[in-house]
């Protein structure tokens with residue numbers, strides 16, 4: 049019997065790719081950059097399965113272009129704001145994602161950014177390389193204390209909770225905001241619920257861990273930066289469009305907040321002439337929070353498991369639109 053046909057939109061870690069190869073005939077896009085949209089349209093018309101990344105636009109038009117044979121779309125990421133889920137559900141196509149396996153890697157990286165921003169690690173490295181280190185300086189490159197400070201977590205899901213666990217070792221006061229209050233976690237984790245406005249007013253560090261949706265698009269704008277402390281530091285490892293970049297530039301430039309550390313930006317990659325890149329009080333990394341070897345390997349194997357289950361007509365182990373199963377029953 050011939051194997052199902054699969055298109056994989058980038059070279060993914062071997063462990064995942066090998067699993068897919070044993071189950072299907074695989075066409076892997078070899079480019080360093082994502083396949084153009086017209087290539088996706090052409091491929092999705094004929095394959096049984098698509099393994100994609102957050103850099104692929106899987107919109108309604110693309111889903112409509114899918115052939116009758118398409119049984120599954122498996123994304124190698126936990127976030128899926130690049131995929132039109134209602135359109136996929138209408139077509140009866142299950143969508144897989146990779147929750148859980150990148151939680152620790154992402155929380156570690158949020159902490160790396162928090163500490164690097166507070167203690168000005170990137171600036172200090174540049175200072176040294178540029179030959180400015182003349183002596184030990186009593187006021188050289190000072191930053192705020194982390195221990196004992198107040199940390200505001202926006203979004204107390206898996207990753208937000210993992211960031212809280214790390215903060216406990218720093219004796220921080222931790223406040224959180226989430227659309228869903230979590231009384232079950234408040235005592236257990238030592239976190240206090242706050243409105244977003246109060247969280248912004250009280251926190252020394254604000255770390256974003258919410259999904260991108262219509263409600264959270266530009267959740268951080270001029271008003272929110274006005275509320276933050278002038279010494280406040282913003283960390284974003286979630287999705288770029290949650291922060292309005294024009295408002296952020298103005299807040300950093302005008303001293304409304306002290307520092308920002310972003311792993312995600314509104315457009316990715318950030319444009320070379322983006323004004324944010326002119327600022328000294330910002331760190332910007334290229335969406336690498338989940339980039340530990342272990343996390344990326346597990347993301348690839350989990351994406352492969354979802355894909356293979358979908359090809360066999362089985363329920364995906366991690367499906368973001370399980371309602372497809374009741375619709376087709």
Ligand code: DGY
Pocket residue numbers: 102124125126127128150286335336337338339
């Ligand atoms: C995800 O899985 O959504 C992450 O952003 C990948 O780093």
